[in-house]
Amino acid sequence: MKVAILLGEVTGKGGMETVISHTVSLFNKFNNRSEMKVFVLGGSRDETWLKKIGNEHYYCLCAANEAKAKRYLKCVFRAPSMIKKFEPDVILGADEKSVLYAKLFSKFFKRKPKIGTWIHFSLTSITGFYRNIIKTADFHLSISEGLKQEYVSNGLADDSNIHLIYNPLNLNHLMINRPSDKLELIYVGRLIYDGQKRVNDLLNAVSKIEGDWQLTIIGDGKDRDKLFRLSKKLGIDRKIIWLGWQDHPFDCIKSASLLLLTSEYEGFGMVLVEAMSRGIPCISTDCPVGPSDIIKNNVNGWLYSVRDNQALTDLLNQIVRGEKPLPDAVKIRQSVEKYDENKFSIRLFNVLEHELTK
Secondary structure (H helix, E strand, O other): OEEEEEEOOEOOOOHHHHHHHHHHHHHHHHOOOOEEEEEEOOOEOOOHHHHHHOHHHEEEOOOOOOOHHHHHHHHHHHHHHHHHHHOOOEEEEOOHHHHHHHHHHHHHOOOOOEEEEEOOOOHHHOOOHHHHHHHOOOEEEEOOHHHHHHHHHOOOOOHHHEEEOOOOEOOOOOOOEOOOOOEEEEEEOOOOOOOOOOHHHHHHHHOOOOOOEEEEEEOOOOOHHHHHHHHHHOOOHHHEEEEEOOOOHHHHOOEOOEEEEOOOOOOOOHHHHHHHOOOOOEEEEOOOOOHHHHOOEOOOEEEEOOOOHHHHHHHHHHHHOOOOOOOOHHHHHHOOHHHEHHHHHHHHHHHHHHHHHO
């Protein structure tokens, strides 16, 4: 079985790239009858994640800094022949434009591949023409129950044509120590002030914590300086450690009480599962889509409403005062075992095999 993954322009530092890189590595080791290859149609600003896959398992069509018109021409005239040469049985589109290209390119192939969607973000952002493109796919892979519900509620697919596969995770991690003397909070992700990640909400909420606390922020982004200025304005700059972008962020953490996520929306919220696999409880907004699949209140963390900064502050203060004890670290890890990479590999392979025999 040969599987091609198509995606547009990416930063190279997002959660989707991490998941795709991990999936390709797993799939190509699964058995000697399978091969998966990534075709980056719009270029990647950082290609480190692709190098981890191995040169033989990816093809980057252009550089992300090339002119848009030049990238488009390369996509239209070069991509079809490169994908045809690979002779895929299945093509997965990781975004709506990639699904469109998969449909167009496959017209040039003698043997028509099955075309599926494997989208890593909320479907509510897909409108107009592209909604109809999504509907034409042969099947859909969903990374969360919330995303599966969006396919159905938005009229993009029937429930019977959607396969819930989740995301893969290596559970072979050492547990991270939990401090007893103060509240040690962590945030891992892009630094976006009031867009998707709403890190401004995070800073505003923690500024009202009673007692001793510290926040470690791992990540980078265009709003870093703006967020640093906000921390100074709130008088909490000395309580925050800014570590910048890290290839292996959890290796930088020696101890942690909680991981916080204040997003407006997510594709899945993989950072939550990564933290829980190390025994760290999480507090996240109940945003579309993903966190409600992962977090079970009082079992491995807590959910609160998007933009409700006071609710987040109240939760943190209840923890500081001992009114809300942190969940057991072993039980937290057990709560994410369904994301184990070996179980994921079996699920994905079985789904693709099923689709090819339909």
